[in-house]
Amino acid sequence: MDLNDLPLRDELRGMRPYGAPQLDVPVRLNTNENSYAVPDVVVDAMAKAVQDELRDLNRYPDRDAVALRTDLASYLGHGLSAANTWAANGSNEILQQLLQVFGGPGRTALGFTPAYSMHPLISVGTGTRWVDGKRAGDFSLSVEHAVAQVREHRPDVVFLCSPNNPTGTAMPMDVIEAVAAESTGMVIVDEAYAEFARPGTPSALTLLSAYPRLVVSRTMSKAFALAGARLGYLAADPAVVDAVQLVRLPYHLSALTQAAARAALACADTLLGTVEAIKEQRDRIVAELRTRGLAVADSDANFVLFGGFADSAGVWRRMLDHGVLIRDVGLPGWLRVTAGTPEETDAFLAALDRSMS
Secondary structure, three states, X not given: OOHHHOOOOHHHOOOOOOOOOOOOOOEXXXXXXXXXOOOHHHHHHHHHHHHXXXXXXXXXXXXXXXXXXXXXXXXXXXXXXXXXXEEEOOHHHHHHHHHXXXXXXXXXXXXXXXXXXXXXXXXXHOOOEEEEOOOOOOOOOOHHHHHHHHHHXXXXXXXXXXXOOOOOOOOOHHHHHHHHHHOOOEEEEEOOOXXXXXXXXXXXXXXXXXXXXXXXXXXXXOOOOOOXXXXXXXEOOHHHHHHHOOOOOOOOOOHHHHHXXXXXXXXXXXXXXXXXXXXHHXXXXXXXXXXXXXXXXXXXXXXXXXXOOOOHHHHHHHXXXXXXXXXXXXXXXXXXXXXXXXXXXXXXXHHHHHHHO
């Protein structure tokens, strides 16, 4: 039986699930993972924390993950408490829960592409109408355009991505503030890559006290190098956290996940020690690509969007032939590469030179 023989909802017909190639190649730089393994001292701390939970797995975990949320609030600072935070299985589940409670049939979500491709997918998956406000040709988003789109569509949810994925550039704070001031719905600022921002780049966390309908989503997948642990979280007004709990599944976050995440947060300084090293490689990639005459987006993330190719798909395939997997993000002429170790940068640049020659 074919997929389309099933009684799918009409808006899901013809769609494809989110995904990136998972190929066994020497250098994988396509999914913005942290290339550095979790340090042994953190592995030991997490293992002990998980071990301590195993005997009590006959009991349900803390349904509200209060201890974890307290630790997350302490990490974020800005005067936040457990009442301001919520955690789930990756930031995608955070976004899904937000759409379940604030989106849905008869409601609209607005985003500005190119941006994180899960925003429209999660919107459609929750029965929320998706509206693409689009960015300028140089991928920028002005206050005037953003506000005009909010006024035209009056969305129930607005997605802003900072640093933006796939371009990597942080969104100007005046754009976020203008959208928050204009919107009558919820404004979600996706800050999955915030720890990699260049010096002096502010976070939307600074705006939470002024805009009670503003939400900042984060993840431990990138800077914390815990992509396999699946821990995402949000910061918002306590009323938003209360609202999200209306749709969360009972005991959605396992005791093992909570224990591992808390142990990792206690070792935050050690885990985040790789961030500066990754930023050095990101800036090196930006500089090297520009010396090759390529167009490169300014990056505040752990990846770089670069372009100027007549046949970007061909370059992607040749890179793969040379053992380096990067990302074709679907923008004609553009490709994206994750910043990793110095050795991975060496391999990427060598493969790119061979692929372009």
